Amino acid sequence: MNHRLESFTWAATSALLTAAIFLTTVSSQGIAHAQADDNDSATAEPDEDYYELMRVFVDTFQQIDRNYVKEVDRRELVDAAVRGMLSELDPYSNYISPDDVERFTEAITQEFGGVGIRVGFDDEMRAIEITTPIPGSPAYRAGIKSGDRIVEIDGEAVRDFPKNREMDRAVELLRGLPGESVEVAVRRAASGEVEKMTLTRELIQLDTVMGNTYNEDGTWNFMFDDELKIGYARLTHFTSRSAGELREALKTLRKDDMKAFILDLRFNPGGQLQSAIDISDLFIEEGRIVSTEGRNSRPRSWSAKRFGTFTGFPMAILINRYSASASEIVSACLQDHDRAVVIGERSWGKGSVQNVIELEEGNSQLKLTTASYHRPSGKNIHRFPNAKESDEWGVMPNDGYLVKFTMEEMTKYQEDRRDRDIVDPQDPVESTFEDTQLEKAIEYLKAELGVDSEETEDSVEEKAASGSEEESEEADADEAEVSLRELFYQFPKQLVG
Structure with a gap:
């Protein structure tokens, strides 16, 4: 009797779960279709297919829950199933469990x-x-x-x-x-x-816009060279506050008669699309900034507005292999509009847009790739699986401005930057690292300002060439650390209290 009751209960549960998942899928599908233009980009699959597929999921769940050799946590099973589905998509779509929602939100908002x-x-x-x-x-x-x-x-x-x-x-x-x-x-x-x-x-x-050194009161100093009036700002993430922070820094620099500007996007993993659009709009007066296109979303494009633009000075952007997503939107936009020269290394190559969708009334979240973005020139940014170095992806430095760091140099740069980010007005740490990428930016801006550079073009090219000799070795090292970098971009953990 108990066995028959249990079987009946499971049959009923299975039917209810399948129906619930089926209804949720259909509902979500309906929402997605409603967002598309006249449903042109959305093709509905037969409802029966969804029902049958969901029944496979529920039946599997039931068998594991009832018959697996050890008792399993149902929540962990469902979480694992969701992660399994997302693993079939791309590295940037992932599931944020209830335990990780708070940390994920902090990483986004800083x-x-x-x-x-x-x-x-x-x-x-x-x-x-x-x-x-x-x-x-x-x-x-x-x-x-x-x-x-x-x-x-x-x-x-x-x-x-x-x-x-x-x-x-x-x-x-x-x-x-x-x-x-x-x-x-x-x-x-x-x-x-x-x-x-x-x-x-x-x-x-947390500040997302930082200078190279501190003022005596612990605030950031955004004037890199007081004599030549070269401004400098580092952008660590793209949050809702970043454009406002950068605007205030530029206002301060303009009051101090800034003549040239460096925007450092090295190691910036990206962030909010709107923030990238707003920051790009700070520097160009007209023209396309970026466009997006997705299967179930209307194609969109954003163009610059003349009001509030900072112009009239040469500009350099620093990027490296860890500059991704929103960093690539800004650097590609300003490069395509000839507003700035891009210096450093080829960027990461992430040309996709993720939407954060609340699940369980916000207790968990789904970060899902819903669209791809395109730079103003229309060139591809996304690095697809198995892409070769010779393929078109990422943002490349302008001709003559490729300056690569070896892995050892990159480590030393990060150590030097970490030491100098310590707030100690009485005993500030002086830089001991020879930043050839930053030096190249200074050389370019000096030439634009009509100032003789202390470093000859040949010596800089020699440095760039020495970095290129290690390209294949660094590519191998990159492959070995892919999982670490993906974790960094998806879920940066701030050890801050």
């Missing part, structure tokens, strides 16, 4: 509730080391400095944090709702004494 510190873990001392406080944050105002170590958070000793999860636990305790307080015990780097302090969390908005 804002969270916290005390405003970048941290690392000191394994020897079993303490959280302060890499740098964020200017203006609660930690900065409280006098926390680089090199200080947090030994206790809300009464929980750092040395007792779970092994290999110390950083995750620290960030979990330091972050919270703005207005709430957290107590930390800080061992001072200068004296070794432990000081307890209570910090009130605030909404921390």
